[in-house]
Amino acid sequence: MSAIDAETVRATAMPKSDAATVNRSNVPAFVAEGVNVYYGSKQALKDVAIDINRNQVTALIGPSGCGKSTFLRCLNRMNDIIDICRVTGNILLDGQDIYDKQLDVVQLRARVGMVFQKPNPFPKSIYENVAYGPRIHGLARSKAELDEVVQTSLERAGLWKEVSDRLNQPGTGLSGGQQQRLCIARAIAVQPEVILMDEPCSALDPIATAKIEELIDELRQNFTIVIVTHSMQQAARVSQRTGFFHLGVLVETGDTEQIFTNPHDKRTQDYITGRFG
Amino acid sequence: MSVTTLLIVLLGLSAIGYYLGRARSVRTVAGRTAELHSLPSYHGYYVAVWCGLPALLLVLAWVAIEPDIIRSLLIAKLGDAAAGMSPQALGLMINDVRNLAGGSLVSREPDPVMQAAADYYNHLRFLSRLALTVFGLGLAMAGLTYAWKSIHPRLRARNRVEKVVIVALIICSTIAILTTIGIVLSLIFESARFFTKVSPLHFLFGLEWSPQIALRAGQVGGTGLFGAVPLFVGTLLIAFIAMCVAMPLGLMAAIYMAEYADRRVRAFAKPALEILAGIPTVVYGFFAALTVAPFVRDTGASLGLQISSESALAAGFVMGVMIIPFVSSLSDDVITAVPQSMREGSYGLGATRSETIRRVILPAALPGIVGGFLLAISRAIGETMIVVMAAGLSANLSVNPLEAVTTVTVQIATLLVGDQEFDSPKTLAAFALGLVLFCVTLVLNIIALRIVTRYREQYE
Numbered sequence: 001m002s003a004i005d006a007e008t009v010r011a012t013a014m015p016k017s018d019a020a021t022v023n024r025s026n027v028p029a030f031v032a033e034g035v036n037v038y039y040g041s042k043q044a045l046k047d048v049a050i051d052i053n054r055n056q057v058t059a060l061i062g063p064s065g066c067g068k069s070t071f072l073r074c075l076n077r078m079n080d081i082i083d084i085c086r087v088t089g090n091i092l093l094d095g096q097d098i099y100d101k102q103l104d105v106v107q108l109r110a111r112v113g114m115v116f117q118k119p120n121p122f123p124k125s126i127y128e129n130v131a132y133g134p135r136i137h138g139l140a141r142s143k144a145e146l147d148e149v150v151q152t153s154l155e156r157a158g159l160w161k162e163v164s165d166r167l168n169q170p171g172t173g174l175s176g177g178q179q180q181r182l183c184i185a186r187a188i189a190v191q192p193e194v195i196l197m198d199e200p201c202s203a204l205d206p207i208a209t210a211k212i213e214e215l216i217d218e219l220r221q222n223f224t225i226v227i228v229t230h231s232m233q234q235a236a237r238v239s240q241r242t243g244f245f246h247l248g249v250l251v252e253t254g255d256t257e258q259i260f261t262n263p264h265d266k267r268t269q270d271y272i273t274g275r276f277g
Numbered sequence: 278m279s280v281t282t283l284l285i286v287l288l289g290l291s292a293i294g295y296y297l298g299r300a301r302s303v304r305t306v307a308g309r310t311a312e313l314h315s316l317p318s319y320h321g322y323y324v325a326v327w328c329g330l331p332a333l334l335l336v337l338a339w340v341a342i343e344p345d346i347i348r349s350l351l352i353a354k355l356g357d358a359a360a361g362m363s364p365q366a367l368g369l370m371i372n373d374v375r376n377l378a379g380g381s382l383v384s385r386e387p388d389p390v391m392q393a394a395a396d397y398y399n400h401l402r403f404l405s406r407l408a409l410t411v412f413g414l415g416l417a418m419a420g421l422t423y424a425w426k427s428i429h430p431r432l433r434a435r436n437r438v439e440k441v442v443i444v445a446l447i448i449c450s451t452i453a454i455l456t457t458i459g460i461v462l463s464l465i466f467e468s469a470r471f472f473t474k475v476s477p478l479h480f481l482f483g484l485e486w487s488p489q490i491a492l493r494a495g496q497v498g499g500t501g502l503f504g505a506v507p508l509f510v511g512t513l514l515i516a517f518i519a520m521c522v523a524m525p526l527g528l529m530a531a532i533y534m535a536e537y538a539d540r541r542v543r544a545f546a547k548p549a550l551e552i553l554a555g556i557p558t559v560v561y562g563f564f565a566a567l568t569v570a571p572f573v574r575d576t577g578a579s580l581g582l583q584i585s586s587e588s589a590l591a592a593g594f595v596m597g598v599m600i601i602p603f604v605s606s607l608s609d610d611v612i613t614a615v616p617q618s619m620r621e622g623s624y625g626l627g628a629t630r631s632e633t634i635r636r637v638i639l640p641a642a643l644p645g646i647v648g649g650f651l652l653a654i655s656r657a658i659g660e661t662m663i664v665v666m667a668a669g670l671s672a673n674l675s676v677n678p679l680e681a682v683t684t685v686t687v688q689i690a691t692l693l694v695g696d697q698e699f700d701s702p703k704t705l706a707a708f709a710l711g712l713v714l715f716c717v718t719l720v721l722n723i724i725a726l727r728i729v730t731r732y733r734e735q736y737e
Binding site: 078083107108109114115120121123124133137183186187190 | 539618619623625629632636637640641
């Protein structure tokens with residue numbers, strides 16, 4: 001590949017590179033306003049507005065079926081996969097409307113990675129799992145570079161020591177917690193700006209959960225993280241800001257400490273004190 | 278009473294037994310059915326089974342052995358007249374007696390001895406039927422009475438009826454299995470007879486196939502060459518062409534159905550595609566012979582190619598179209614079985630739909646797809662009607678798709694069509710070919726099913 005080709009590949013594959021050079025640390029990564037989501041005729045989210053700050057962990061909590069996962073999946077347009085799902089309102093990523101017709105959803109998802117509730121490594125080797133993203137986006141020019149991307153991603157996901165000697169074994173053979181960290185490594189390898197996590201620990205035991213939480217805290221330095229969780233303790237442990245959803249409405253957002261110690265809304269208070277949910 | 282009438286009467290008795298049994302069970306607990314061990318209807322079935330089943334078995338056994346007993350009695354009666362006869366002549370004689378007794382035409386003028394024998398035969402038949410009626414109805418009544426009397430609240434009628442049902446189910450499945458075993462055994466024994474006349478090595482590795490044998494001295498005809506290699510090559514060639522058509526078309530159709538088509542298109546297109554599987558193969562056959570083959574030949578001619586009108590290409594192409602639904606519906610199943618989380622994982626990394634299909638879904642579904650292909654191949658190899666009509670009869674050893682070739686199934690069909698004696702190598706060869714075909718498709722099916730099941734377990 002010639003130098004020019006490589007330059008163009010980089011430029012198109014990583015539109016975030018110019019965004020990163022501008023210091024916008026005070027500007028929120030995501031700004032959502034008036035977001036409504038409908039499944040068919042049923043409205044799942046009503047008029048949601050939230051700012052998601054850079055290099056912070058934002059937790060979305062709320063009882064089952066309150067719309068928190070639905071909102072999370074709006075942020076990388078994962079809801080597009082569902083035929084009957086319709087989204088209205090504005091969601092801006094770095095000031096750009098992600099539901100703009102001009103925007104390429106593939107590039108959006110490269111900038112906004114996702115980790116799912118159930119670990120879902122591909123039925124491929126550990127190496128191939130991590131190399132998948134960089135390959136499809138052309139992020140590595142040579143085998144050596146790809147090796148490096150794979151190694152750094154696994155290191156940052158805290159998995160390298162455990163798997164460095166068996167990179168060619170299937171990712172599905174790892175334990176649940178390791179699989180989830182592999183999925184995080186897979187997401188990191190694409191070098192996204194934001195990582196969305198949809199109840200990443202709900203299928204894991206307490207020890208694996210603790211590892212993932214520790215990892216989330218480290219990742220905060222380089223990534224903006226939005227995590228949906230059922231566990232209020234988890235939200236309190238890992239997040240700086242928390243949003244509480246109830247019946248499709250974002251009831252309250254605020255600093256995590258404030259939400260858990262001094263909630264403004266009665267519903268939030270009832271939920272965090274365990275009166276329902 | 279004829280056997281049919283007897284069976285109808287037995288059925289009627291069983292029905293009566295059912296109502297009697299049910300009524301009695303209710304009466305024994307004075308209407309408080311909760312005190313019964315089994316529901317009243319089970320008591321009814323219990324009586325019905327006792328009434329009908331033993332009598333039915335008796336009738337079946339009677340009908341099975343009656344002809345043999347009558348025959349031996351008849352021979353004893355004929356005595357001296359039958360003593361000196363060869364078995365064939367005796368068989369003919371007894372046939373005549375039966376026909377005479379039944380009032381139909383006989384092969385000779387009836388003489389007094391035969392007339393007497395026929396009368397005796399009718400007499401025996403009458404006795405036998407009478408006895409059967411008496412014993413059958415007697416047994417039914419006895420069973421009914423016994424079961425009816427044995428009804429009391431703690432009778433485990435349900436358990437016993439269920440046991441009878443289980444035995445009936447076992448018998449049904451056994452019949453299916455035994456039939457299969459019987460077919461395989463007959464294939465093996467007839468093939469063994471064939472291999473005493475023609476060496477297996479010659480059969481499996483011989484390069485010339487010409488099964489016509491002179492039946493009598495001086496007749497024009499070959500010496501009979503049974504080298505089956507041209508047939509195997511022809512079969513594989515046609516199956517290969519068929520797979521070349523069916524694999525890409527079927528797989529692409531499956532990918533479209535599973536990944537791209539929206540629900541309304543899928544609801545229409547999938548059944549439409551599966552209609553292909555419902556077309557009788559004989560229809561495909563004349564479609565191949567009358568439409569595709571001339572088209573291929575004419576196209577070839579306009580390109581300056583000499584294509585025979587019974588080309589392997591035409592037969593293979595139509596066979597390929599026939600098995601598209603197999604490939605597509607099996608592939609569609611395994612592609613849809615790939616968990617949605619795989620797709621989401623890939624989309625979540627910014628992969629496009631085609632990248633997701635090529636790099637995640639197809640590799641994950643590959644074992645199942647391969648299994649589907651193998652099933653389709655075994656289907657193609659065993660297919661007969663299309664090749665009988667569209668492929669040739671002459672056993673050319675050729676891999677040129679433009680020439681006429683013949684297949685194992687075509688040869689089996691032609692070897693056995695028409696009046697044949699069943700002990701010449703020519704007809705026995707059909708069994709040997711059938712055995713080879715059976716072994717190949719069996720092995721393919723076993724491999725395919727193993728792959729498919731192992732694949733299914735992977736995600737469950």
